Amino acid sequence: MPLFVSNTLSGLKEEFVPLEPGRAGLYTCGPTVYNFIHIGNLRTFLWEDVLRRHLEFSGYAVTHVMNITDVDDKTIRDSAKEGISLRAFTERFTEYFFEDIRTLRVKPAHHYPRATDFIPQMVEIIRKLTERGFTYTSEDGSVYFRIAAFPGYGRLAKLDLEGIKPGARVATDEYEKEDVRDFALWKAEGDGPVAWDTPIGRGRPGWHIECSAMSSHYLGETFDLHTGAVDNIFPHHENEIAQSECASGKPFVKYWLHAEHLIVDGEKMAKSKGNFYTLRDLLEKGHAPLAIRYLLISVPYKKKLNFTFAGLEGAYQAVDRLSNFIARLNGLVESGADGGADILPQIKSFKEGFRAGLDNDLNTAEAIGALFSFIREVNPLLESNSLSALNAGLALQALREADAVLDLFPPAPKLQEEALPLIKEREVMRKAKRWAEADAIRTQLSEMGVILEDTAQGTRWRKKI
RNA sequence: GGCGACGUACCCAAGUGGCUAAGGGAGAGGUCUGCAAAACCUCCAUUCAGCGGUUCGAAUCCGCUCGUCGCCUCCA
Structure with a gap:
């Protein structure tokens, strides 16, 4: 059965057909490394992990690229506040980021390019855009993208361009722009501390250009999948499309996938509301990484995920139940018992249900439902000692296959010496x-x-x- | 104002025209057990925000109403 995904570009659930058979290029928007990542970030990263794993599970050779944004207003501001170099500052939070995703068993991307390592490639794109007449330079030397020159602008976010007019919610103090909708490709920095000397002047890149440069570097000018959370749709991804397509003259991305936000107790998570949590906050409260992983992947990505501590407790119970089931099967395999019921039909229906769930736009709730239905069917057999070691082994094998996507198996049980x-x-x-x-x-x-x-x-x- | 998502049991949540509305958690009773734990069995939505409509048939399609959430220039 083919994989179907919701493409933001078309607004439809579409069958995934890669540009090149058997291969999938995946670019996932990564963190801006100025702080610890929060559970909302993690929801998105974990869903992307499930996507990547399911593509692999489905037989695709995936190239997964995730950017590390290590230059922007916040990283510059906070590194200056601490009085250390931008690089030292961002390296620290990059390391914390890696620790956090490791804790939650996120499979590492194949490439984690840092924006500051791709300045020449960004400059090259800007140069091309300039050549083709898509840019203009303001008095201070900043380079802007001229939206009026790209008719496709607003297609992803389904924006009514007439609706974005000077005034309303848009700051009008940026008088150097021809049009408020235009965005910076290159910010002139004069003698600022964070700047690169380049053929287009001394300055630093705008926010969106890094993703255009790094994605095409690793995946080509046109690639399969680009993901992020819904807030990235506009302006970030909209602007990426504009830059990339105008520079290359080719379509940029085939499938745009966006995760809904995580909310906390029904409200938007915000520091000001006191409902803001990092992974480290939850670990300090004693919550198990596996329970967090389970909770954050159990709600399909297109749905808002309402995070509550009661839900986290429930997730712990669910993972514990799975863990216990696996332990019992392992025990049975070791016992070598023979005879008893044949559970091939149950295994088959579990595998099919699990796969159908994921193929259906990564419906993890459906897939996990199939998993627990299987547990409910097999547990009575374990209880009545009517399962053979052979069948237990087959059940374990099926679970392991599914776990290549979910990665919720308990850590290998190792007893302390004492x-x-x-x-x-x-x-x-x-x-x-x-x-x-x-x-x-x-x-x-x-x-x-x-x-x-x-x-x-x-x-x-x-x-x- | 524009665009979009959503409202299924105590909580989370699947289901998108047709078998008895998945699954997890919580709760109640029982079996087992020194106790505990785990597991098992039973119970827990005649009903899908409300009201109309389409249809032989709707949680699923259409309309309206109520409510929630998000985006509309740098927030995953």
Whole structure:
């Protein structure tokens, strides 16, 4: 079954057909590294991770590029505030960014280009645009893109250009522009501290030009997929299209995909509202990375995700349930039991349901629904000891395949050295019916992150996720 | 003002014309159990914001009303 995605450009759900069979070029808008990323950023990055993984799962050779925006008003402002170089400042937050996405198991992109490493390529695009008459230079030497010269402008954001007129909400103090709708390709900096000397003068790039330069560098002038959150549609992506298409004379991107925002308790997340969370905030409160990952990918990207702590608790329970299921299957495989029910039909329907969900515009809710339906079907068989090791192994294999996309499997269970003697000691206490001592040890282990479950087949341990 | 998304149980959420409205969490009762945990069984929306309409048939299509959220120059 083919993959369908919602293309912002057409406003329709379209079948994904790559420019080159078997390959997919994916450019995802990355962070501006002036602070820790927040859970809204993560929602988008995690959805992009699911997209990339599902493309790979579907057999495409994916080239994934994510930019690191390391020069803009905020990075310049905050590095100056700290009195350190822009590079030192942005490198620190870039490292934090990598740590955070690693914590949430986001598969690394193949390339993470930094804007400041691509100044010559940006200048080249601006030069081309100038050659073709799409730019003008203001008195101070800044270069602007002339929107009036590009008839396709506003197509992505479905903007009524007549609606954006001087006055209204647009600041009119930028008198050097011919038209307020025009945007800066190059900002002249004179003797400012953050500037590059280039053939088009001393200055720094405008915001949008980096993505045009870096995407075409790695993926070509026309590529398959470009993603971001809905707020990127305008002006960022609209302007990228204008720059790239006017410079190359070719269509820029085939599929534009945009994630809806995460909101908190039904409201827009904002520092001023006190409902603003970074990943680090949640980890400090003791929330498990896997629960966060689950929660943020469980709502399909086209829907706003309402983040609540109750929801995060629920996500933890769900992941725990999956983890427990996997542990039981593993136990059964190790036992080597034979005979019992054949669950091939259940496995088949799980695989099909899971895949159909993801193929349907990355409907993770549908896919995860198929996963838990499968768990509900198999658990009774585990309970009644009517499943063979062979079938348990097949079930695990199917789960692992699905996990190539979700990546929600619990970390490989590894018991601390000091835990095993405690578990054995507790067994002795239990046999002697010295319950108080046995329970004390169980509590102690629980504090170490080891959960014990006494079953008819003996005591089972698993790690807290 | 322009453009757009959305309103399904206590919470999250799938479903986009036709079997008994997925799934997760929470909750209630039961089985198992030294207790706990896990698991299992049962219950938990005659109904999909409201009102009309189209249709043999609608949560799904159309219209209106109410409500929520977002974008409209640098916020993922």
